[in-house]
Amino acid sequence: MHGTGSRKGKSLSTGIKKKRAGICFILPGFLGVFLFSILPFFDVVRRAFSNTSGTTFAGFRNFATVLQNEAFLLSAKNTARFILTSVPLLLFLSLLMACYINARIVHKGIVKAVILFPMVIPVSTTTLFCRLLFDDAGMMNGTIRAFGGDPIRWMDSGYVFWVLVLLYIWKNIGFCVILWCAAMDAIPKEIYETAKLDGAGFFTRMGRIILPILSASAFIIVLLLVLNSFKVFRESYMLTGNYPHRSIYMTQNVFNNWFQSFSVEKMAAGAVIVALVLAAFVMMLQKRLMMRLDER
Template sequence: MRKSKNRISFLIFLAPSFAGVIVFVLTPFADVLKRSFETAVTGRFTGAANYRTIFQNQAFLLAVKNTFRFTFICIPLLVVVGFVIAWPLSKLKNAGTIKAIYLFPLAMPTATIVLVWKMVFYKQGFLNIFLTGLGQWTGTWGQVQTDYLETEAAFWVLVCSYIWKNTGYTVVLWLAGIAGIPAELLDAAKVDGAGSFQRIWYIVLPNLKGSLYTIVILSFLNSFKIYREAYLVAGAYPHKSIYLLQHIFNNWFVNLELDKMAAAAVCTGGFLFIVILLLQKMWDRDGTS
């Protein structure tokens, strides 16, 4: 009887959030899935024609390549940079104040960040002014007027912006994980003669798998949100090195090509879901081994 009451209480507690997921997530996605097999205007069933169309679209393939490249470069960099900063910070007494400083970029409006980019990386930006002055002072080169956001360097500008903006929460998550490691383990390893690197490799990192999983998932999802910065800086058709999936989604939406947009959204959502499941399975396997 008590088990039955607990089960009913659990279902009542879960019902509002579950209903919200059904109404605001699953139902719209089911509609997108249906539209991915139809034409945009007439709603006529076309089978897999929309999927064949998007995978033959050069702009879509370029966007997929750039998005994957951006994600697979940024996430390892962010994880490593965050830990390199967090480890020495964990030994300081006033780490709380420093954490607040690292979180500051997250509080900055996107428009402000974009304005800084333009002031630094455009033809008459601060970087070119500095390089021009340096070249004239050394007599090595003349005036520099490179528009970095219109060259391959635009990709690395985007990478640096992502790392700068997201390092703060990564550091905080690493610090939370490090704080949960018993000090006795590190002290015992130190007494046994383990060096600093050995303590990090054999004690600290194995105890931070939960933090690493959270950081990777959040970083993976956030890497798909960098579109705002790229769009505000270079518009709907930026340099090809920073033409991302969100750009093509926006352009298809503007042109009312909703059938192609639906098919691409289903592929993207399915890919994200599979990656998260694989990461979860990998972490669960490592945790039980």
């Protein structure tokens, strides 16, 4: 009995030490997030309900001003359009590539390293490459002229939206493929073999086996893609500056312009609105995922 009690005491003390070690590892990261993300966001919320100087309570006046602002409404519409266009396209293309790599490619490590290459290229380099391709005197217009066509003003028309979508997909597709491949590697091989023996084709295996199992991974990938889509401002700014074509005037553009004009209260109210929309989107995705897991 005494030996059993001592073993329980040792295992308990070992568990406590492990928990303490885990807390010590997590604490620096948590403090960094709390000091540089959570606390500043609380200050943004406070300023959203205050005047420009942050000294007088303004109620919901700043929110009403923002929601009636034409530039903010245009930027919100363009941002939603960009997300609804680029994220599904990127999900579909990256999933197809991941399925092909898992099924056909032998040296997967080399292929994964190659497709991740766009992520390590600086934004300035990628935007410069886009300018070389789609500028008025760029390679695309040079090719069109060679075939006797009229040049297209890619950067000053609605085409620039698709240029930005293409750039976003090219920049992020490797990252998505790696995540899909990692999720697929976790699926037991016996499931694939059993499905093949039962005569299940590629699309049947995708619809009945792969996609239901990958639903949890899809939630993370969609969430990361939506968050990354808000970073496309860097490419948009370097391509066309503060005031680009109307089709790619994003929320980051209007926030940047408000920051330069010291409209802190409008910028704070707009940031809170965007944060609330993102939070609602994440909760909706999570609820959908939980319902899918309960069905399984």
